Amino acid sequence: MHMKLPTFNFKNIVVETDKNIAIVSLNRSTKRNALNAEMIEELISIFSAFPRYGVKAVVLRSEGKHFSAGLDLIEHLQQERSASDFMQVCLRWHEAFNKIEYSGIPVIAALKGATIGGGLELASAAHIRIADQTTYFALPEGQRGLFTGGGATIRVSELIGRARMIDMMLTGRIYKANEALSIGLCQYLVENNSDASAIEIAKAVAEIPPLSNFAICSTISHTRNMSALDASYMESFVAGVVNTQPEANDRLKAFANKTAVRVKAD
Secondary structure, eight states: OOOOOOOOOOSSEEEEEETTEEEEEEOOGGGTTOBOHHHHHHHHHHHHHGGGGTOOEEEEEESSSOSBOOBOHHHHHHHTOOHHHHHHHHHHHHHHHHHHHHSSSOEEEEEOSEEETHHHHHHHHSSEEEEETTOEEEOTTGGGTOOOOSSTTTHHHHHHOHHHHHHHHHHOOOEEHHHHHHHTSOSEEESSOHHHHHHHHHHHHTTSOHHHHHIIIIIHHHGGGSOHHHHHHHHHHHHHHHTTSHHHHHHHHHHHTTOSOOOOOO
16 A cells, blocks of 8 residues: 655655655755755654655655755854744754654665765764765864754764764864765765665665564664663563564564575675
């Protein structure tokens, strides 16, 4: 059964479907897909809708040459925001990126070109990041007299460590290709067309039982916010629910009957 999403009249993102996979494209290529306030609200709307309509995986990509150059600095300058104004902007960014990370639906980000500042914060909220040879990562906030406000202190520092993140912000250091892969900014590095690789992975993970995906793509993130004792309790509870679901039993029977694919290194 294929999902049927309602029609959204978005200005800054495009949403398409491929069977049970949703493809979300940032669509401000003339601005290097800089994130303005309106785009953030659109991301909140669409990622809030996905769990209600049977979406099994999401590909997050962009039009043009760049994934995202981060905060729309022109909009920020023109708005002449007060400190409290910008705090509210940041809270909406957190709302959007938390929807992505904690939705329980696998989100695969197809990266290219600039993946910097808020663009890196957005990418870090995805569960899997695929970069191509054009992708470069940076946190230029320090050079602009700014500070991250979309979760980099949580997610990016978790991916690469606090010392590397501080270095990126202080020096403007840029990571790309194998170096970016080696420190954890992405999990996959492809020669070109990260979109195709992201769709391929999305189709594979969409075959996993939804309850298993929900557990993988939400429980692991939630443990970040807990003590080790509480995390152990929650993991046991979730495992009890997930590991006894009918879909798991069917797959275990296939394993026992030697009809399931074996895990092999070759």
